[in-house]
Amino acid sequence: MGNMTATGSTDQKSGTTGKSLGQYLFDCLKLEGITEIFGVPGDYNFTLLDTLEKYNGIEFINGRNELNSGYAADAYARIKGISALITTFGVGELSACNAIAGANSEHIPLIHIVGSPPDKDQKEHKLMHHTLMDGNFDVFRKVYEPITAYSAVVTPENAEIEIPTAIRIAKEKKKPVYLVIADDLVSKPVMGRGEPTPPKPSSNLTTLQAAADQVRQLLDRARKPVLLVDVNAMRFGLQTAVRQLADAMNIPVATMMFGKGAFDESHPNYIGVYGGSFGSSEVQTAVEQADCVIAVGMVWADSNTGTYTAKLNPLVTVDIQPKMIKVGGAEFPNVLAADMLLELQKIGYKGSGAAGKGAFPYDQVTGEPEAPLLASTYYPRIQRMLKEGDIVVAETGTFYNGMAYVRLPRNVTYITQGGWQSIGYATPSAYGACIAAPDRRVLLFTGDGSLQLTAQEISSMMYYGCKPIIFVLNNDGYTIEKYLNVKTENQRYNQIPLWSYTKLAEAFGGEAFTATVRTNGELEQAFAQADQERAGKLCIIEMIAADPMDAPEYMKRMRNYMEEQAKKGQK
Numbered sequence: 411m412g413n414m415t416a417t418g419s420t421d422q423k424s425g426t427t428g429k430s431l432g433q434y435l436f437d438c439l440k441l442e443g444i445t446e447i448f449g450v451p452g453d454y455n456f457t458l459l460d461t462l463e464k465y466n467g468i469e470f471i472n473g474r475n476e477l478n479s480g481y482a483a484d485a486y487a488r489i490k491g492i493s494a495l496i497t498t499f500g501v502g503e504l505s506a507c508n509a510i511a512g513a514n515s516e517h518i519p520l521i522h523i524v525g526s527p528p529d530k531d532q533k534e535h536k537l538m539h540h541t542l543m544d545g546n547f548d549v550f551r552k553v554y555e556p557i558t559a560y561s562a563v564v565t566p567e568n569a570e571i572e573i574p575t576a577i578r579i580a581k582e583k584k585k586p587v588y589l590v591i592a593d594d595l596v597s598k599p600v601m602g603r604g605e606p607t608p609p610k611p612s613s614n615l616t617t618l619q620a621a622a623d624q625v626r627q628l629l630d631r632a633r634k635p636v637l638l639v640d641v642n643a644m645r646f647g648l649q650t651a652v653r654q655l656a657d658a659m660n661i662p663v664a665t666m667m668f669g670k671g672a673f674d675e676s677h678p679n680y681i682g683v684y685g686g687s688f689g690s691s692e693v694q695t696a697v698e699q700a701d702c703v704i705a706v707g708m709v710w711a712d713s714n715t716g717t718y719t720a721k722l723n724p725l726v727t728v729d730i731q732p733k734m735i736k737v738g739g740a741e742f743p744n745v746l747a748a749d750m751l752l753e754l755q756k757i758g759y760k761g762s763g764a765a766g767k768g769a770f771p772y773d774q775v776t777g778e779p780e781a782p783l784l785a786s787t788y789y790p791r792i793q794r795m796l797k798e799g800d801i802v803v804a805e806t807g808t809f810y811n812g813m814a815y816v817r818l819p820r821n822v823t824y825i826t827q828g829g830w831q832s833i834g835y836a837t838p839s840a841y842g843a844c845i846a847a848p849d850r851r852v853l854l855f856t857g858d859g860s861l862q863l864t865a866q867e868i869s870s871m872m873y874y875g876c877k878p879i880i881f882v883l884n885n886d887g888y889t890i891e892k893y894l895n896v897k898t899e900n901q902r903y904n905q906i907p908l909w910s911y912t913k914l915a916e917a918f919g920g921e922a923f924t925a926t927v928r929t930n931g932e933l934e935q936a937f938a939q940a941d942q943e944r945a946g947k948l949c950i951i952e953m954i955a956a957d958p959m960d961a962p963e964y965m966k967r968m969r970n971y972m973e974e975q976a977k978k979g980q981k
Contacts, residue, residue: 431566432461432596435589436468438573439521442492442581446471446845447523448479450505452498454540455525457596459496471845471874473838474866476502480509480520481835481864482842485803485825487518489846492581494521499590500540503550510586511557512830517645519580522558522588524550529565529592551590559585566598571605578607584645611733614744621735621742622753625728628702628738629759632726635661635702638684640669640714641828642707643747646732649673651751652706659754661761664693667814668714669707671802671824675817681768683814686716688967690769690815697722704728704754706747711829717971728754770817771963779931782956785812787930789962792881793817795937796853801825801843805836805856807890808883812962813855823847833888834863837880841867844876851944852878859888859906865914868948872920877944879937882911885955892958893965896972911952923949928956 429437435458439447448471451459462470473479476497487493497503503524513520526547527538535545542549551561560579562572576587629635637659643652649672656663656679664684665673673680682693697703698721705727712718729736735745775794777787785808793816796802803825804813810826818824825843827835840854861882871878888904895901915922923943925936933953940949961969 429600430461430597431564431569431591431600432458433465434569434600435523435564435573435591436462436465438577439494440467442577443490444468444492444494446486447494447496448473448483448486448842448845449496450474450476450479450498450502452502452525452540454499454527454593455496455502457593458523458525458591461596462496470496473841473870476505477509478838478841478864478867478870480506480513480522481838482845482867482870483520484509484513484516484518484835485839485842486846487513487520488825489801489823489843492519492521492577493842494523496523496525498540499524499526500550502540504553507553507557508832510554510588512827512832512835513586514557514559515830516827517584517642518586519584520586521577521580522554522586524588524590525596526590526592528594530594532592551588554588557586558588559583561588562590564589564591565595566600567603569600570603574605574607582611611746613746613749617742618745618749618753621737621745621750622757624737624740624742625704625754626757628726628728629757632702632759634696634700634765635659635704635759635761636697636700637661637663637679638666638697638703638705638708639663639673640666640706640708641672642709642732643669644672644707646707646747648706648747648751651748653677655704655751655755659759659761660763661759662696662764664697666708666714668709668711668828670814670826670828671818671822672707674820676820679764681764682770684720685814685964686718686720687971688716688719688964690771692769696765700726702726702728704730706730706751707732709829713828713831717968719971771815772817777930779934780929782929783927783933783953784956784960785962788933788953789813789816791930791933791937792855796822797851798822799850801847801850801852803836803840803843803852803854805854805860806831806833807857807860807888808885808961808965809836809855809857811890811964811968814964815962823850833860835860837861837864838867838870840878840880841871841876844871844878845874848876852876854878854880856880856882857889858882858884858886858909858911859891861911862906862909865909866918868914868950869918869920872915872918872922872948877946877948879940879944879949879951882950882952883955884911884952885960886958889958889961890965893961893969894972896969896976912950915948915950921947923947924952925950926952926954928954
């Protein structure tokens with residue numbers, strides 16, 4: 411980022427830069443391309459927000475609660491590279507905890523700024539509102555320590571060190587960071603204390619060469635190698651390098667569930683999503699019978715491997731992580747993924763492309779127009795609706811599992827929470843996406859159960875003129891939860907109240923295009939109309955499922971597997 415003292419002229423006598431702490435903070439964020447900051451006002455962040463209101467080039471985007479603002483900031487960072495969130499002390503920041511933990515789990519760089527009680531009151535250990543009434547003002551920062559990559563109490567004396575450090579760590583580690591600033595210090599001038607930026611991480615060239623030699627030996631014997639792309643290829647900016655490698659080597663490419671959207675799915679070498687035994691059997695065969703798997707940014711988690719039914723032979727796997735490489739089980743530390751991908755291109759391996767057609771279950775549109783909505787017929791129709799440059803947000807649950815197998819057009823930003831999987835994430839996330847990219851079409855796919863957790867952000871969308879197309883799958887409750895519980899049936903706790911989803915916009919004081927659809931034909935018609943109407947208003951399409959327990963193939967296989975495991979457990 412360079413030496414941050416350059417942003418203001420230093421007054422030699424006092425050592426101050428003539429800038430207030432608040433202005434300096436917003437200057438640093440603006441340098442990163444942040445043009446909006448999400449959050450909720452509270453009395454301890456008023457000075458921050460007053461400074462922001464007068465500040466040119468960054469707008470405050472208000473949310474209906476801090477949790478939702480955190481989710482919105484998460485999506486914004488996925489699109490723009492980094493984001494910021496402002497909450498108030500205690501009550502506000504604790505509401506945002508879930509969103510920040512999610513950003514940590516999912517590798518999202520987010521700057522969380524907390525306005526705290528006046529510094530003079532903290533020093534006197536006064537009992538203040540929004541505290542635990544014990545005079546301890548450091549307790550919530552400690553709560554945040556395990557779920558962020560860095561936390562600091564910012565003062566005018568340390569601002570020029572702490573703020574750039576926090577931003578640098580967020581960008582390097584792709585994780586959230588936490589800064590707390592006392593309300594009465596925001597307008598105080600910062601002291602000129604810029605620290606030199608540490609050198610950028612670089613690869614150990616000897617280790618890099620050793621790793622490349624090992625891969626060369628693997629590829630010398632390989633007849634059917636595969637490139638497997640996962641989520642951290644996306645998070646750490648490796649997509650172009652991966653694409654170049656795929657073109658140079660000309661071998662089949664699959665993505666994992668978390669990594670959906672990390673590779674262009676219209677590419678001739680793309681064969682589909684690898685979901686262990688629950689996904690496509692063609693992709694499973696291609697990946698598991700490969701004699702060399704080059705895996706980029708892989709996260710070996712339960713919901714990314716078909717409950718660990720995915721099986722990779724470690725002896726033929728090249729595991730490329732952002733700062734460490736494993737080849738055939740041997741570790742090569744201090745090697746950067748970007749350097750390794752370049753080295754692999756130099757090896758000069760040439761394959762013969764993707765053998766046969768890829769496995770895309772929704773390429774053929776089936777089902778009569780008057781037939782009721784079923785996963786097997788609405789997913790192919792959804793696939794046909796998508797176009798280049800869309801932002802697609804899919805909620806945890808039924809849509810997460812079904813949308814994974816919808817083939818995306820080029821340059822689609824695909825947003826899900828594969829690892830953290832907090833239900834309710836998608837609606838505020840779509841709101842954040844609309845703010846980050848106002849000129850792109852945003853499509854939100856959410857379930858009735860999930861929407862009920864964070865529905866109030868539809869109101870924020872309308873307030874800020876966002877016009878996404880929202881698909882609500884009404885399958886009468888938490889269908890994903892019913893699938894995951896194989897021990898009992900008709901659980902009352904997985905039932906939910908029946909809302910009038912298409913009337914939400916009206917209740918929130920806005921206008922929307924709405925439609926309730928029950929058949930394939932009605933879905934197509936509603937979508938065609940929504941695509942016209944979205945120029946002027948938000949759109950809500952409620953999809954009534956013919957059968958509450960209907961689900962995509964992936965979920966059915968997962969259910970069968972879990973039933974078998976449960977039977978084994980009873981024996």
